[in-house]
Amino acid sequence: MSYLEATNDLYKEAALTPDVGLCCTTNPIWQFPGLSVPKIMQEMNYGCGSTVSAQDLVNNPKVLYVGVGGGMELLQFAYFSRQKHGVIGIDVVDEMLEASRKNFRIAEEENDWFNSEFVDLVKGDALHLPVKDESIDVAAQNCLFNIFKIDDLKKAVGEMYRVLKPHGRLVMSDPICEQPMNDTLRNDDRLRAQCLSGSIPLKDYIKVLTDAGFGTIEIRARKSYRVLSPNHYPTDKLIFIESIEIAAIKDPMPSDGPCVFTGKTAIYYGDEPYFDDGLGHVLMQNQPLAVCDKTAAALAKSNPEIHISESTWHYNGGGCC
Missing domain, CATH: 3.40.50.150 (Vaccinia Virus protein VP39)
Structure with a gap:
């Protein structure tokens, strides 16, 4: 059997x-x-x-x-x-x-x-x-x-x-x-x-x-x-x-790989009103933004004044990729 x-x-x-x-x-x-x-x-x-x-x-x-x-x-x-x-x-x-x-x-x-x-x-x-x-x-x-x-x-x-x-x-x-x-x-x-x-x-x-x-x-x-x-x-x-x-x-596969959301957020805490990485991600000062894991990693490298949370394993939409 x-x-x-x-x-x-x-x-x-x-x-x-x-x-x-x-x-x-x-x-x-x-x-x-x-x-x-x-x-x-x-x-x-x-x-x-x-x-x-x-x-x-x-x-x-x-x-x-x-x-x-x-x-x-x-x-x-x-x-x-x-x-x-x-x-x-x-x-x-x-x-x-x-x-x-x-x-x-x-x-x-x-x-x-x-x-x-x-x-x-x-x-x-x-x-x-x-x-x-x-x-x-x-x-x-x-x-x-x-x-x-x-x-x-x-x-x-x-x-x-x-x-x-x-x-x-x-x-x-x-x-x-x-x-x-x-x-x-x-x-x-x-x-x-x-x-x-x-x-x-x-x-x-x-x-x-x-x-x-x-x-x-x-x-x-x-x-x-x-x-x-x-x-x-x-x-x-x-x-x-x-x-x-x-x-x-069933979204198109991004050129840099899939967007996997595990409940991470990014918070910019610098002195400017917002941070723009030039790639479509704009973080208002001290406002959490839901991000996929690959964006979280890129933002962490791009600016030391961005806090990336741990995965909560809970995501219900919003944010950006």
Whole structure:
């Protein structure tokens, strides 16, 4: 049995019998005005964060969500879209698709505004998306891509890039791990399917995104997720796993490399009213400006009277690059 078959089996079980403890998100369940999320959807929330952000969902976007789970985030996306076929949910597991269809009927009863026709549920593979090129405004996945081994991860990200319109957004939440894992952990298909042993370092995760062509990367959240301890897992040391929320934007790749925002700011504290580096970055005296990591490094070298903050791993727009 391959690791992908093990994953499909695990989520078939989770579709037939909801497993509240399968994933462990520290996010609240977003309850927007007029939105009721059915209890069964909350129980089948198999994610490690959230991919739903109002800033991404303007002007009636066409949304793609891969790995439907119980349908909760599909419902939340539909809350903003509210149009027939506005949201596409893709999953390779028949039982999960059927569970979501049932859950959407419950959602119709609890939400006067919701119609199941807002969401198209389609059987498909993340590595071969049944979606047209450049047809999607916002693509999302939650705690799925970390399951893939590196070659399949590149394929999955490449598929998302293909279907996104120019300047479209790939919004994701996944576990990451900065520590090395032994081969026993890495090769345990069940642990990989449980979103544990497939976790990779953040820099490697970002590189897959930028290698695919995404010119702008936003790190929106970075949180504690799980620990793999020697008394429960085949490891002789404690391994700390975090979850991230990240947006990759299909902007053109800058000539000097991608813009990666990790929550850094620059503050000019010199005697002049402002500092202009001549490259499009103007810092008003004592006013923080959000900057990407490469701009932060350049500004630090250009003027000793600029303070560069540490990464907060939280960025929600603004500033410059």
